[in-house]
Amino acid sequence: MTNRQIVLDRLPGGERLAPEHFALQTAERPTAGPGEVLLKTRYISLDAANRAWMQGATYRAALAGGQVMAGGGLSEVVQSNVDHLKPGDLVFADAGWQEYAVLPGKHLSKLPDLKPETHLLSVYGVAGLTAYFGFLECGQPKAGDTVVISAAAGSVGSIVGQIAKIKGCRVVGIAGGEEKGRWLTDELGFDAAVDYKSPEFKRQLRAAVPDGIDVYFDNTGGDIFEACLFAMKNHGRIACCGALSSYDGAPPPHGPRGIPGLIVTKRLTLRGFVVMDFADQNARALADLQAWVASGQLKVQEDIIDGLENLPAALIGLLGGENRGKRMVRV
Template identity: 60%
Template sequence: MKTREIAITNLPDGALTQEHFTLREVDLPTPGPGEVLLRTILISIDAAARAWLQGATYRAPVRAGDAMPCYALCEVMESRAPGLSAGDLVGGETVWADHAVVPARQVEKLPPMSPLTHHMSVYGIAGKTAFHGLLSVGRPIAGETVLVSAAAGAVGAYVGQIAKALGCRVVGVAGGAEKCRFVTDELGFDACVDYRDPGMFKALRAACPDGVDVYFDNVGGPVLEAALFAINERGRVVCCGAISQYDSAAASGPRNLPGLVVVKRLRMEGFIVMDFAHQDATALRALKTWVDSGQVKVTEDVIEGLENTPAALIGLLAGENRGKRMVRVGPDPEFAKQEETQ
């Protein structure tokens, strides 16, 4: 059996471009004991994928010639592993491809859901990252001010809405007036600051007259630096990502470290969503309650076609998306189609 996959031609030194990827046809191996053959439905597009091309992180580095790794929703086509059968919906680690053979331990069986895209967004990596990072690391208290960067993005949009549901004042940081309007008018943030504004620091101070108690950082760089000046004594900084740094050969960090951390007695803590997998049931129960009540709106950005996956990632790094970006590679399984028509 042959399939299409997208591989890395050479590792980027600077901005990611289409030339760093190639679409190729490969022979797919027959699943061995403990393996499953998957048909890809949806591929998650995450800024962290750019960091994987820079070397080892919390996962092995990606090398030139490798198929690009990802998290994806897939249908099991053939299984040689106990607990999984043809037709099952699974989510897990695979690659940018129409089909893949992977160890069954890399995926988990998922329940039917309509639409399936919610498994990727609010009830998937984006929603869980927002919930765990904000509640377990940031620990906001009702009445506090929560500042969120990349506020129109996959994680930031949920962080802000969850903080509002918890009774916090929420201020976002986003790129451009249009995105800032989306963050306040559609997502319900109390204010939003345009990081492209030359007067961003003053605007941030004005939007947070009582300072910042929790800063959820998705971008790093100058925005993190500005946030540290605005944060209150004993504030908490949730380090989720650094999208402003991934696509640059000359990454820069805040110039006010470690001074402000010491003077203000701040706590900065990084995390990965898998750290809190044992609390996923709690996260999903809370997220479903907020979605059903309308306190959390689901924002998704679905791009069609495996061949458009490189452009989807490049665009994400440039800030094109609103909400969780994903690429649809194949149709939903039959059970999902039937559920949607009922």
């Protein structure tokens, strides 16, 4: 009747995230009260946003030292005091980094019976929906567009690039290292890949997009954002999904330079978003994503690590670019 938990022992501040910022503790397993549901965690999703939450309030409350680390995942209903859920049902829940959690049942919905169930966290979960809506709704692509994606080998970027190919675009992925670049082009069908770690990054980018960029899907911010900004075509669109470069460690010494003039002269559209903005359209997105996976047009890459105790190292590794595709921890 115990509950293992990973606690955010202290906030990292301007430091890089390290194992000593977390602690493993054991608490008593909770019990569901009226209107509540007891959940057993199966898989915990890892995302760069986990680190952003440590910097202050975002679209969720700021994290504090001493609390169970926040995070969403795939959970099984163990005990239910609501009518619409029963033991054995699967839900996506903001249950935190722990084996068991109690949450109000009114905020939970039964997930469809899809196999493998890990796809409910990747292509049919937040990653897939973020890629779908961020690219199609914010990027407004047209066939023949040149599309550039940063963090292209990650959970969202790898799906964005494949959707762009499905929509008839020319796709350039920005990722770290030649191996990831080969994976993007040889297996996922990207037209080109650029290594942001290379001292020749800007030259490589210019060579990959000689006529400019129509749509830039930004997961990183920072120097990569700046380089792509200057390569945008007139009336280009930028979907601002994340700012990985500023999440971990000291902030960059400056922001992108020349933004006001570029936005005006090139008539650019920059749009930030979070996936919840489009929740009323999820059914349409899931239908498309399932059809593309079934047809083989969309390949799913998952990076699964075993053990609750490995969550801190798994997140640190994700921030360092270890993963290929969607990283999650099997509890």
